[in-house]
Amino acid sequence: MTIHVRVTWEKGDAARYVEEARKLGVATVIAGGGDGTINEVSTALIQCEGDDIPALGILPLGTANDFATSVGIPEALDKALKLAIAGDAIAIDMAQVNKQTCFINMATGGFGTRITTETPEKLKPRWVASLTSFMA
Numbered sequence: 635m636t637i638h639v640r641v642t643w644e645k646g647d648a649a650r651y652v653e654e655a656r657k658l659g660v661a662t663v664i665a666g667g668g669d670g671t672i673n674e675v676s677t678a679l680i681q682c683e684g685d686d687i688p689a690l691g692i693l694p695l696g697t698a699n700d701f702a703t704s705v706g707i708p709e710a711l712d713k714a715l716k717l718a719i720a721g722d723a724i725a726i727d728m729a730q731v732n733k734q735t736c737f738i739n740m741a742t743g744g745f746g747t748r749i750t751t752e753t754p755e756k757l758k759p760r761w762v763a764s765l766t767s768f769m770a
Contacts, residue, residue, distance in 0.1 A: 635719075642671065652678035655688055663688045664718045668696015677736040680728050691718025697753075701738060 640651045652675065655663050665675040672692055679690055693714050694702035708714045730736045
């Protein structure tokens with residue numbers, strides 16, 4: 635098994651990495667991060683066309699990991715990675731707004747969004763980093 639690791643630094647990185655993964659024939663894209671990273675990767679995947687769209691695996695490395703928790707992804711990284719590699723892919727619904735903005739977990743605005751965006755990074759765990767890796 636070959637693993638290609640890519641780190642996202644800015645908006646758009648995940649979409650570029652998903653396209654790279656498709657060109658490499660990758661079967662599963664494993665996104666490590668929180669709900670924002672998972673949303674960005676899943677949005678890039680849903681915008682793909684054709685039959686060779688990779689499955690999405692998740693490593694819960696975010697602050698809250700709401701989506702990963704709600705779908706039963708183990709918190710332990712070794713177990714989450716094993717599930718991403720050997721687990722069965724399950725189709726899920728995604729919502730799309732204005733033919734471009736997608737979400738798989740929830741859409742929010744107002745106070746919830748304000749709290750999320752205004753939480754200082756120093757209050758979040760240091761090991762939380764957006765990491766996207768590809769399995770081939």
